[in-house]
Amino acid sequence: MTWTLRPLVAADLPDLVRLEGELFGAAAWSPQSLADELTGPGRTYLGADEDGVLIGYAGLWFDGRDAQVMTIGTDTRRQNRGVGRALLRELAAQARAQGATQLFLEVRVDNDPAVHLYESEGFERLGRRRRYYQPEDVDAWTMRLELTA
Numbered sequence: 001m002t003w004t005l006r007p008l009v010a011a012d013l014p015d016l017v018r019l020e021g022e023l024f025g026a027a028a029w030s031p032q033s034l035a036d037e038l039t040g041p042g043r044t045y046l047g048a049d050e051d052g053v054l055i056g057y058a059g060l061w062f063d064g065r066d067a068q069v070m071t072i073g074t075d076t077r078r079q080n081r082g083v084g085r086a087l088l089r090e091l092a093a094q095a096r097a098q099g100a101t102q103l104f105l106e107v108r109v110d111n112d113p114a115v116h117l118y119e120s121e122g123f124e125r126l127g128r129r130r131r132y133y134q135p136e137d138v139d140a141w142t143m144r145l146e147l148t149a
């Protein structure tokens with residue numbers, strides 16, 4: 001099976017809601033929040049599509065200067081096959097193309113796969129936000145990728 005990246009559209013919302021719930025549980029964004037994200041100002045949302053099935057997604061917010069990774073996730077049954085890295089690279093490429101000079105994100109300090117992915121793509125740790133994720137009470141790393149290099 002092969003997969004390709006494509007822009008997410010409104011028709012993807014049910015699959016997006018399902019994946020978001022599976023991946024983030026109680027911390028998942030609501031269907032309304034996800035719908036708002038897809039059409040929000042400065043947002044770029046990508047999906048990984050495997051034979052018509054959404055197996056991953058990622059979102060970017062560019063505010064005119066800097067860009068922020070809003071979310072990224074791969075279906076648990078499709079992880080560790082390069083989907084997350086491809087999504088992240090394409091987000092960075094799109095941020096750069098839109099004129100961003102830096103790409104920021106936050107990630108739970110205990111999210112080893114994600115931290116590994118980000119660091120291996122060149123993100124550096126900027127700082128630690130204490131108790132950023134509630135109600136789990138978990139800290140976040142803030143991370144940055146310079147896009148001009």
Ligand SMILES: CC(C)(COP(=O)(O)OP(=O)(O)OC[C@H]1O[C@@H](n2cnc3c(N)ncnc32)[C@H](O)[C@@H]1OP(=O)(O)O)[C@@H](O)C(=O)NCCC(=O)NCCS
Pocket residue numbers: 023024071072073074075078079080081082083084085086106107108111112113114116117120
């Ligand atoms: C983080 C995430 C998006 C990575 O997606 P993915 O499709 O598995 O990513 P890739 O296959 O491109 O792998 C990227 C790296 O993560 C590592 N990785 C993936 N799954 C892993 C796991 N379960 N445990 C440890 N490392 C893992 C891989 O080793 C890989 O590094 P490598 O290429 O040096 O081996 C995925 O784990 C996920 O959806 N997690 C749940 C949602 C989440 O936490 N999102 C991030 C919020 S900040």
